[in-house]
Amino acid sequence: xxxxxxxxxxxxxxxxxxxxxxxxxxxxxxxxxxxxxxxxxxxxxxxxxxxxxxxxxxxxxxxxxxxxxxxxxxxxxxxxxxxxxxxxxxxxxxxxxxxxxxxxxxxxxxxxxxxxxxxxxxxxxxxxxxxxxxx
Numbered sequence: 001x002x003x004x005x006x007x008x009x010x011x012x013x014x015x016x017x018x019x020x021x022x023x024x025x026x027x028x029x030x031x032x033x034x035x036x037x038x039x040x041x042x043x044x045x046x047x048x049x050x051x052x053x054x055x056x057x058x059x060x061x062x063x064x065x066x067x068x069x070x071x072x073x074x075x076x077x078x079x080x081x082x083x084x085x086x087x088x089x090x091x092x093x094x095x096x097x098x099x100x101x102x103x104x105x106x107x108x109x110x111x112x113x114x115x116x117x118x119x120x121x122x123x124x125x126x127x128x129x130x131x132x133x134x135x
Contacts, residue, residue: 020133021062023047025055025069025081026097031118035068038125052081059085064092066133070118071098071107079106086111093132097121 022044024035029050036046047064049055051073058064067085071078082094095114096107104115114132116124 019043019045020065021045021047022066022068022129023049023055023058023064025049025052025067025073025078027051027070027073027075031070035121035125038122039129042126044129051075052077052084055081056084056088059089059092064089066093066095066129068095068097068129071096071103072100079103079110082107082110082112095128095132 020043022039024032024046025048026032026035027050032048032050036048039046047058047062049058052069053075055067055069059067067081067089069078069081078096078098082096085092085094093113094107094111095116096104096112097116097118098104098107099118101117104117108115114128116128
């Protein structure tokens, strides 16, 4: 699957994020859609993966500007995904999401640039991405 097939290109890019590609990894398709609905109008282009294995495959053949990953998934745990990205794609900043604070602390220790509690995603996603990408 090419990046063109998985990107949501229906929204024009905004000057503040000139088409930055965000790879969203979550085994809940509804949650991936929610994140896309928040980020696309802000000019981000979205690639989606249902698990860590898919995310690694997508990043292996496409330029990714930022990774957002859930930490608890059936196939391809988020912690393993963070480890892989930190080792093989160190220039890609990582935002980890979970409903459990202890998992978020572990993600931060393993290389996540930022963390989000899933219940705060609607309010905190855009500011967190802007801070992560632009300091």
